[in-house]
Amino acid sequence: MNRETSPFRTPSTGASPTPKHASLTASTNLRYSLTRKSIYDRHLNRTKTSELSKSAFAFLFGEMVQHAQKKVYGVQDLEKKLNQHGYAVGQRFLELLLWRDGRTAKRETRILGILQFISHSLYRAIFQKAADTLEKVRENEDEYMISDNDPLVNAYVSVPKEMSQLNCGAFIAGIIEAVLDGHCFPAKVTAHTAPSELWPGRTVFLIKFEPDVLEREALRVGG
């Protein structure tokens, strides 16, 4: 069931859409039609239910990791790069999701609300399943964790020993960060490998909010 919805695909392929090839091979396919020319004529829900094969996604993602690796000097740098790629996806996906909700769309104004939006609505829209857990870090007021037992992006990734710190889930972390930023909850999101006996690939996304987010939240509770 781990398949991709295709809006996810558009931004993640980066800046190389291939309208010419597409319109040459198929007269009217899902993505491009001959009769309508501009991007404004294409309905945003056209690809809502269509899916991308897991192997195609894995290929694209693998290429993206390789591409990112060429220009970096270490694991942290690489994760930052992946995070940025995810960020661009997240910014777009957030608006698209809310647009699809139509008149019932709500902006989340509370920390818990936005975290639930991410671990349920957003996660389901991208991966067709909700995130596995959403927890608060007990020691720190400003930290939350979202965990995924078997993240799709890591399905075919085997990290070499010398880069053991790396978790390509940084890409998803970037998406989460963009959604939080979009709703004015600036935060740092990082991906960490946290294997359990049952799930060796379990990944935890650690969300650390900026201090002013908590300040604002406290004010709202008071007033």
Next chain:
Amino acid sequence: MAGSSTSYYFVIIGTKDNPLYEAEFGTFKQGGDGVPKFREEQRHMNQFIAHSSLDCIEDLQWASKEMYLKAVDKFNNTWVSCFLTGGNIKLLLVHDARSDEPIRQFFTDVYDMYCKTLMNPFYEVNMAIRSQIFKAAAKKYL
């Protein structure tokens, strides 16, 4: 100033309070031709009015979960309506008669087009928008 002389000033504000898109147009209702009929001194006032409403919006956005905040500010006879997207992009319309529902429809259409703009991999958040397509939405509802 109601009737055929109704004019609108529409602006999209980015996350850093930077304008992304700006347009003036007149009403298309009651035989209007869509040409804005702002007096010359009113045109720059519109920008001030829109800008000053940003503070109001920042207060209101935490009190409501709605994206359409309706009329958020008023200056003399001029109203400011706001639609706030999930990514904190503000769609502002400065107008001289209160009418929530047509403006909601207008904003919904613009939001649709903004999303499409955003899906373009060559467009990034907070980049200026040059397409004139947004005026088409005005033609339908205002």
